[in-house]
Amino acid sequence: MLTLATVMIPASASPVGIFFQQLEIGITLGAMYALVALGYTLVYGIIELINFAHGDIFMWSTVVTLAVIQAMGITASPGPVKLIGLLILLLAIGMLVSATLNYTIERFFYKPLRKAPRLAPLIAAIGASFILETIAQLWRGSSFVAFPSIFPSVGITFGSVRVNLLDVVIVIVAVVLMYGLERFIRLTRMGKAMRATAQDPEAAALMGVNINRTISMTFIIGGALAGAAGVLYNLYIAQVWFFTGFQLGLIAFTAAVLGGIGNIYGAVLGGFVIGLIEALTIQYVPGGFAWADAVVFAILVLILVFKPSGLLGQQIPNKV
């Protein structure tokens, strides 16, 4: 797992300290996975499509925010007040870019295929993913580009467990967004329309729900969450690469399936669980870096075989 290569663990820590340090890393990673997983689960819940390009939507947020920060000429931490402004600016740009991209792809690639056989939109999504990746590769090249570390490395140390301010910020931003999503889906008209469409699109249409607008909105929200995750990822891992979306997307998809795809609480739970599993794998499995991906996939296969409905999902019988 290349993405974790930069997360350093202090060498001289007690076994208990190491364990808790890994938990801390796992929660931070899990917050980002959960944000991306939400995009998968929202889209799957509403049109039963695995949005294969979702990981690359996330990647485009990392690429564009890198370009922005390079254009602004920022290479080091700009001081507390400016940092907050910068963080909000980056989040806004990342979310806007990803939401727009996700909306555009839905509008032009998936919408004409609403009535096509099931696999057609999935193949279109794979094509979209390929296109997004290669454009990013043509633009930024094939190698990693470092994202400047704009966050000062301050933090608190409990025993041998270090909690960076950045990690706290990441988790807070993620949790605020998740809470916002939950309120949105629960309380607003559009949220109600989304729930209705997920349950039964035809009945929802008969009740006056504008299905196309609801689906577009779902893609916009999912994209925005992935965009926010992209910014947080840039701050945490600080390596921009055209292929990160593919890997992280698969991990986040696994998280969504683990939680029970279609269920937003499940996606959040799955994200944190996968983050923890990955952090612990890297620490405790010999040669952990190399095997982290394999472990995630093994988990995916095991869930799908033994409990396809996931931790929080319901078993849905096959419709004829």
Added chain:
Amino acid sequence: MATQTPSKAASSWTAGIRRGTDGIRRWLNETMLAGRPLIWYVTGWRFAVIALVVAILLPLVPTSAYSDIQSLLVAMISVFVYIMLALGLNIVVGYAGLLDLGYVAFFVIGSYTMAAGTYGSINDFAGKLHDLPTLPFILLIPIGAFIAGIFGILLGAPTLRLRGDYLAIVTLGFGEIVPVVFANIPIFFGQTGISATQPAPITTPVGIISFTDPFNHAPFYYLALAVAVLVTLGCYALRSSSIGRAWVAIREDETAAEASGVNLTRTKLLAFALGAFVGGIGGVINTAAFPSITPLGFSFAISITVLIMVVLGGIGSIPGVIIGALVLRLFDVFLLQRINDPVHQSFLVAPVNAPLHVLANVDFNTLKLLIYGIVLVAMILLRPQGLIPDARRRRELKGVGAAPEGVSAVGAFEQEEAGMSAATTADVLDPSEYTGAGSDAQGREG
């Protein structure tokens, strides 16, 4: 999914493009193809015989050692390998309708069988070298195929109960894991990779045939051609067998097929195993021809490339898939280098402000992937049946569209029985008709 109003003009931009290309297609048919659609020329036995004769004669073109013909032969060996891969994936995707996104895994397994079977030694987990008996190449083809087939069953057995899109992701994971496993276990030298020993020369009455002569690629060319032809014939046989019909039944409606007595798990598993089997053959042949392999050279891009070959040619269509593989692979290994190098070299000396100088920095291999992605999306949106659609599917869809109510199913079936040759004279294809009928017939299944 319900769209409340039939505002098709506003919602489907693809329809406009289809109307536009329809005109071009008709014009082509009338002016250059003597009023017949292209498909009339490239399906059926006439075309197959001509293609085979051309393929057999190609190495006999008099040539010098470094000419383009020799590099075309090398490219063609790779083309034949990809034809095998595309045909193998076509069994899974086209016949049985299961989306396999990790097909590269079976290619890897075939490749490593060939390499390990001829290299002569392997590591153990402690990194100590052990001698291993080497096997003749001709034996390794079935061995590689069987090992890949067994892995196909091992992967398929627990996962084939899953719905189509989940299966796609699980196979994708498998395709990612297999190279990672080879890279991280020391047995086959990990990331360094391994080199196969190429097949030994054969002594025949007409002289010694060497498979390693760098100035004469014809022997390997013929070998790969022969295997590709065998695989093609096998695919035709499979398609018209009872198992082939069972696959089609599953593809069209799983629930109905099960109700009619098709054993879903066994039938799907067989498709998976046979697809993997063919992928294994492809791996063995490829490694015999291009002996150095590294695990990380086998990527998701290969799985996708093969999938694009299938989608481009026509899902389920044997001639389509062959032409899809031929076009894409020739473009990749033969044409692209001939574009890439001259362009880069010409801009190397050109002044920076010359027009189009930006091309000097473009990596055409990356650009290729972009084109592949666009091709994949465009095909699915605009012509989902592929360039050369499967004859059986066309007839099925025609039957559904044209037959009076009540007799369509029987009618379509009888047409099917009437023989394959009738299909080759099928008239102009109308894509809009296809998609219309297709979406009505297949609808949205849960």
